[in-house]
Amino acid sequence: MDHRSSLSIRKNGRMERRERADAARNRRAILRAAEELLRRHPPEQVSVERVAAAAGVGKGTVFHRFGSRxxxxxxxxxxxxxxxxxxxxxxxxxxxxxxxxxxxxxxxxxxxxxxxxxxxxxxxxxxxxxxxxxxxxxxxxxxxxxxxxxxxxxxxxxxxxxxxxxxxxxxxxxxxxxxxxxxxxxxxxxxxxxxxxxxxxxxxxxx
Amino acid sequence: MDHRSSLSIRKNGRMERRERADAARNRRAILRAAEELLRRHPPEQVSVERVAAAAGVGKGTVFHRFGSRxxxxxxxxxxxxxxxxxxxxxxxxxxxxxxxxxxxxxxxxxxxxxxxxxxxxxxxxxxxxxxxxxxxxxxxxxxxxxxxxxxxxxxxxxxxxxxxxxxxxxxxxxxxxxxxxxxxxxxxxxxxxxxxxxxxxxxxxxx
Known part of the structure; x- marks a missing residue:
């Protein structure tokens, strides 16, 4: 096995782990934000935009993680x-x-x-x-x-x-x-x- | 007081009592018929026509007594x-x-x-x-x-x-x-x- 390609695989592995960790953290942040908003507002006022803003992520990330509201x-x-x-x-x-x-x-x-x-x-x-x-x-x-x-x-x-x-x-x-x-x-x-x-x-x- | 008019008042009284008795009997018959039909059929199938037929009265009598379904x-x-x-x-x-x-x-x-x-x-x-x-x-x-x-x-x-x-x-x-x-x-x-x-x-x- 070539030394550089093995290093590159390890690098990719680290990146994938980091991406998975980021995704899990985003998922938790979005769920926490949605729960907090629902505690204080009627559900029709809890939009994806509002959840995304409260979680500090983009609206696209919410749709990517959960498909829909x-x-x-x-x-x-x-x-x-x-x-x-x-x-x-x-x-x-x-x-x-x-x-x-x-x-x-x-x-x-x-x-x-x-x-x-x-x-x-x-x-x-x-x-x-x-x-x-x-x-x-x-x-x-x-x-x-x-x-x-x-x-x-x-x-x-x-x-x-x-x-x-x-x-x-x-x-x-x-x-x-x-x-x-x-x-x-x-x-x-x-x-x-x-x-x-x-x-x-x-x-x-x-x- | 004129004898005949007094008799006529008594006659009217008897007729009114009979009408009230008929009305009360109709009312009970309609309610019993509706209850019996509702026990055996979903409510959307219990029409005023059907209740009237089961109670042996006209449809108009049901509307007269209860206003609506x-x-x-x-x-x-x-x-x-x-x-x-x-x-x-x-x-x-x-x-x-x-x-x-x-x-x-x-x-x-x-x-x-x-x-x-x-x-x-x-x-x-x-x-x-x-x-x-x-x-x-x-x-x-x-x-x-x-x-x-x-x-x-x-x-x-x-x-x-x-x-x-x-x-x-x-x-x-x-x-x-x-x-x-x-x-x-x-x-x-x-x-x-x-x-x-x-x-x-x-x-x-x-x-």
Whole structure:
């Protein structure tokens, strides 16, 4: 192997790694900027231009990374949901394995309420899209919802094998999406919702 | 006073009473026919013509009594809600006064689930109207919902003064309106929903 071409390969490798690192950093910066803007503004005011400016990147970079504004919104929701899924399956208790089912479910619903509040405007925008478009899948077929529902119903079934875990999990998770609870979340009231989830869950699952 | 005119007044009185009795009977027949049709068909297939035919009256009579198809739907929902309100305020326990708050709330949510199942297509049609029309008031401002919420939150507060009765009542009642619970109700699964309401309520309110 020629010495110069091997050096050139190493150089190209370094450049590619740097490009990948830049891309990952841009991606994170864009997602953080979009989340921050959505916390403070209704979704129709959060344009790609505005996200790009807040993230310190060009508008083209946002389209290159996420395809479209809808793609960005989906990516943001997926990113948050993935973090929660990791915490639930591998993180420390009470969210992760190792605590009693009732305490795991209380911690999970608290995390879901917090996520819904942080991304309230985003969820509202997503709900609106689902309601007004026939092509969108219903909420209960969404992979994020499927995971949330399976986790919640599993914990209910573990502590209360006699209860209708499947239905009760739908009932608990459904409260997030409905008025006036959704307005409460958008107004930052997720701790109030988490406290009532805890009352319902501890009552249902206490031995 | 002239004998004949007094007789004529009595005759007119009898005729007016008979007309009022006919009108009330027609009204009941129309409401029963509409309810029966809505139980078996999607609301867009329940036309005024069809209701009139099933009730054995003319189409004009339906319009005369209810103003419009929407007026008929509203009247039907109000009628069912009024019957439930009477049972709650003056009927026998556990729905009416005299039972423990938890048993009254279990009975109330069972009745609400049954009403929602009987009028599921109607509620779906109403929800759709609310979601697609800006002029409709939100569900939580509807007088029926206001009564239901006040009753449920009052019972929760009575048994659990430390709980967030207002929010929990919204959470419980909200489950009726959301997928996949709404589909379950339309498919006749109100007993399954009532059983899960009972599990949640007894857990929350047990001493």
């Amino acid at each position: 809808t793609g960005l919104m989906r990516a943001l929701m997926s990113e948050r949901a993935r973090e929660l899924e990791e915490a639930v399956t591998q993180g420390p208790p009470p969210l992760g394995p190792g605590a009693a089912p009732s305490e795991r479910l209380v911690a999970f619903l608290e995390a879901v309420a917090e996520l819904a509040a942080r991304n309230g405007n985003l969820m509202a925008a997503h709900e609106h899209a689902v309601l007004t478009s026939k092509s969108e899948q219903p909420r209960e077929a969404n992979p994020i919802y499927v995971f949330w529902h399976r986790h919640a119903s599993g914990l209910i079934a573990e502590a209360r094998p006699d209860a209708d875990a499947e239905l009760i999990a739908h009932m608990l998770l459904g409260t997030l999406h409905m008025e006036p609870v959704a307005s409460l979340l958008r107004a930052g009231g997720h701790e109030r919702l988490a406290a009532s989830f805890a009352d319902l869950v501890r009552g249902l699952l206490k031995p | 929407t007026g008929l739907m509203r009247a039907l929902m109000s009628e069912r809600a009024r019957e439930l309100e009477e049972a709650v305020t003056q009927g026998p326990p556990p729905l009416g006064p005299g039972a423990a708050p938890s048993e009254r709330l279990v009975a109330f949510l069972e009745a609400v689930a049954e009403l929602a199942a009987r009028n599921g297509n109607l509620m779906a049609a109403h929800e759709h109207a609310v979601l697609t029309s800006k002029s409709e008031q939100p569900r939580e401002a509807n007088p029926i919902y206001v009564f239901w919420h006040r009753h449920a939150s009052g019972l929760i507060a009575e048994a659990r003064p430390d709980a967030d009765a207002e929010l929990i009542a919204h959470m419980l009642l909200g489950t009726l309106h959301m997928e996949p619970v709404a589909s379950l109700l339309r498919a006749g699964g109100h007993e399954r929903l009532a059983a899960s309401f009972a599990d949640l309520v007894r857990g929350l309110l047990k001493p």
